[in-house]
Amino acid sequence: MSARAVRPKLSFLGVAGRHNRVPSPYPWLMPVILVMGLFYLYPVVDVFRYAFTDLTLLGGEGHYTLSTFANVLTRPELLQIVWVTFVFTAGSVVGQQLIGLAMALVVVRAEKRHLFGTTILRTTALIAWVVPGIAGGIIWKMLFNEAPFGGLNSLLRLMGMAPVQWLSDPDVVMWSVVLSNVWRGTAFSMVVMYAALKAIDPSLYEAAEVDGASARQKLFFVTLPQLRPAILVNMILITIQTLNTFDAIISLTGGGPGRATEVLSLYTFNVVFRNYDLAAGSVLSILMLVISLGLALVYASFLPKDEKA
Amino acid sequence: MKLSTRDRLGDFLSYVFMAVMFVFFSWPLIWLLSMALRTRKEVFLGVARLIPKYPTLDNFSAVLTSSQFPVYLFNALKLSCLSAVGCLIIAAPAAYAFSRFDFKGKGAWMLGILAFQMISPLVIMVPLYRYMSRLGLIDSHFGTTMVYIALGVPMVTWLLKGYMDGIPKSLDEAALIDGCNRLSVFIRIILPLSTPGVASAFIITVIAGWSQFLVPFLLITKDSLVPIGVGIFQYAGTQNASTIQVLAAACLISVVPAIIAFLALQRLILSAMTAGAVKG
Known part of the structure; x- marks a missing residue:
């Protein structure tokens, strides 16, 4: 600890005399501090302030009040919104993590065996990932087109199956939205899992081999425990990303039918920018922040202790 | 010998999995391209005209x-x-x-x-x-x-x-x-x-x-x-x-x-x- 702290200072003493002061970092950080302060910190503080007012986007100064909080949190639709958000997030995160991990495992194996097609698969998945959210929504809307010529229904018909009401059946639509989100997001998890797999010390596998471990045992007792930190970090990242997803849903379903796919971010958007209710939107924004932070902390508590340091 | 049949089975399963995933990730993009190249008439023919008969760049x-x-x-x-x-x-x-x-x-x-x-x-x-x-x-x-x-x-x-x-x-x-x-x-x-x-x-x-x-x-x-x-x-x-x-x-x-x-x-x-x- 102390040796570590001293070393940089010594290296400075070794340098020419007039440069032996440690330079202040703040002039260098100033642009970032200014931008982040103006565009993140100040607005977030203001969100907390607005939440205690009755401000609207229609003008006026508003008054300080606690009733917005009470009003928003007791809205009858809020429970439904939170449930929809939960299903969407859980479905997307689990799907992306599982498929991403499976793809990474298969790709690593296939590369070892010099199988054909790993690069094509990886690149295709990554192309889906680069597609902007709005375009992704539009593309999937074409696929989910419920007319007989729709991109999925005409496939189903070709295979002799009944068409599915992908976007108009309130019981199906959520899974359609999750499917489209898994399509767009999985590549990220795949890449993270792939990099983590590559970073596992090969001697662990050699040792398992010597002990006569089967492939399944190697997966459960070597690979998965070694991947644990990477899986948790990845889950934090994709959970937050999914909670904030907004453009892919607004262009695919717009939140409908009814409120079947209206997630919290879309609801917040509608409250502020369609109903002009700035104060209520601020309360919802705080709710979003609290949920993100809470989930991140829950995941982080599963990280091995030495990883936190 | 036994190991190699096992490896071959593993290779086969890997290929199946990779093929399924490839279809999943590429289908939306292929469909998009297919639609973009179709004439208005062929749009209504669905998957049967995945490769349009009369492709067009008019769109x-x-x-x-x-x-x-x-x-x-x-x-x-x-x-x-x-x-x-x-x-x-x-x-x-x-x-x-x-x-x-x-x-x-x-x-x-x-x-x-x-x-x-x-x-x-x-x-x-x-x-x-x-x-x-x-x-x-x-x-x-x-x-x-x-x-x-x-x-x-x-x-x-x-x-x-x-x-x-x-x-x-x-x-x-x-x-x-x-x-x-x-x-x-x-x-x-x-x-x-x-x-x-x-x-x-x-x-x-x-x-x-x-x-x-x-x-x-x-x-x-x-x-x-x-x-x-x-x-x-x-x-x-x-x-x-x-x-x-x-x-x-x-x-x-x-x-x-x-x-x-x-x-x-x-x-x-x-x-x-x-x-x-x-x-x-």
Whole structure:
């Protein structure tokens, strides 16, 4: 600890005399501090302030009040919104993590065996990932087109199956939205899992081999425990990303039918920018922040202790 | 011998899995391309005309010669390039300080910057929309660019810091001995050596800016100023089943630049994206 702290200072003493002061970092950080302060910190503080007012986007100064909080949190639709958000997030995160991990495992194996097609698969998945959210929504809307010529229904018909009401059946639509989100997001998890797999010390596998471990045992007792930190970090990242997803849903379903796919971010958007209710939107924004932070902390508590340091 | 049959079975299963995944990831894009190449009649034939009998480029020319789409594309390019340049100018000095200086609370500063990324852009847009309309920055590319920059700065700072960490400190020290000050070390030595890192940060920010929807959707109302993300959303809202092929062409045109930029720098971008997650 102390040796570590001293070393940089010594290296400075070794340098020419007039440069032996440690330079202040703040002039260098100033642009970032200014931008982040103006565009993140100040607005977030203001969100907390607005939440205690009755401000609207229609003008006026508003008054300080606690009733917005009470009003928003007791809205009858809020429970439904939170449930929809939960299903969407859980479905997307689990799907992306599982498929991403499976793809990474298969790709690593296939590369070892010099199988054909790993690069094509990886690149295709990554192309889906680069597609902007709005375009992704539009593309999937074409696929989910419920007319007989729709991109999925005409496939189903070709295979002799009944068409599915992908976007108009309130019981199906959520899974359609999750499917489209898994399509767009999985590549990220795949890449993270792939990099983590590559970073596992090969001697662990050699040792398992010597002990006569089967492939399944190697997966459960070597690979998965070694991947644990990477899986948790990845889950934090994709959970937050999914909670904030907004453009892919607004262009695919717009939140409908009814409120079947209206997630919290879309609801917040509608409250502020369609109903002009700035104060209520601020309360919802705080709710979003609290949920993100809470989930991140829950995941982080599963990280091995030495990883936190 | 037994091992090899087993390996062969494993190979077979790997191929099956990879094929299924390939179909899943490529089908939407293949469908988009197929639709974009069809005539209006063939749209109604569904999957039977996956490869159109009478392929046409009319849909693309209809999009590209329309009055709005070239403007949307230009606006998106302008906003994303300007914001990428802005991001680099703002983040590079901070990245240098994080990479080279030892100061109190450095770890906390870096984590703090990263933590901002957890905040949904929607949350900050709620008050920002109000400030911007008071400042008269609605319908201004300047205001929109500034918000893009703020959204991109955390990641660019981390990316550049990671890249600069790979440049030996002895170069700085040698230059300091030769009488350079910190600023000229940064400008004359570190920045030129960071070119690959700067390039990948630039491309990533451009792709992110190209994909932006929420910020310009709220801050830009004039049709002649909106970027492609907003333009195509509004266009999609006015379309019906009989013009789906034109929408597909428009969608493809809006997606392809991002894909090309990504593919060109795939390796750099991937190593940058995963570094943070794997290191924890």
